[in-house]
Amino acid sequence: MSKVKLADVRLIGNSLQADLLIVPPSASTLETLLSRYRNSGSDKLIDLGGDLEMMLRVSAVKIVDTLPEIEGWKFVDECVLLGERFKVMIVEAVRSKCPRCWTYTAGVEGDLCMRCVNVLSGQ
Numbered sequence: 001m002s003k004v005k006l007a008d009v010r011l012i013g014n015s016l017q018a019d020l021l022i023v024p025p026s027a028s029t030l031e032t033l034l035s036r037y038r039n040s041g042s043d044k045l046i047d048l049g050g051d052l053e054m055m056l057r058v059s060a061v062k063i064v065d066t067l068p069e070i071e072g073w074k075f076v077d078e079c080v081l082l083g084e085r086f087k088v089m090i091v092e093a094v095r096s097k098c099p100r101c102w103t104y105t106a107g108v109e110g111d112l113c114m115r116c117v118n119v120l121s122g123q
C-alpha cells in the first residue's frame with residue numbers, strides 16, 4: 001500500500017492546502033463506501049459532511065471516474081485498500097482559506113466556509 005505523507009510533499013506547506021481526488025474501481029466495495037463523496041456538481045465539495053476530509057486532513061475529497069487534466073502542481077499515485085487498487089491525485093485546493101477553521105473551503109478569500117457559517121448560526 002502506498003503511503004503519502006503530505007508533509008513530505010514539500011511543494012505544499014500544509015495538507016489542508018490540498019484537495020484529494022480518488023478514482024475507485026467501479027462496482028467495488030470501496031466505491032460503495034465512498035459513494036457519498038461522489039460529486040454531482042462542480043461546487044458541492046463543501047456539502048459532503050466533512051468526515052473523510054477531517055480524517056485525511058485535506059480540504060476536500062472528491063470521487064471521480066477519471067483523473068482530470070490539471071495544470072500546475074499535482075501528485076498522482078496508486079494505492080490498495082480492501083484488496084482493491086485505485087488511483088489518487090493530490091492537487092492544490094481550489095477554494096479559499098476559511099479564516100475560522102483554516103480549511104480551504106471558502107468560496108471567496110476572507111469569507112467563512114459554509115460549515116463555519118452553520119456552526120456560528122447554531123445550525
Ligand SMILES: [Zn+2]
Pocket residue numbers: 098099100101102103112113114115116117
Ligand atoms: Zn470554516
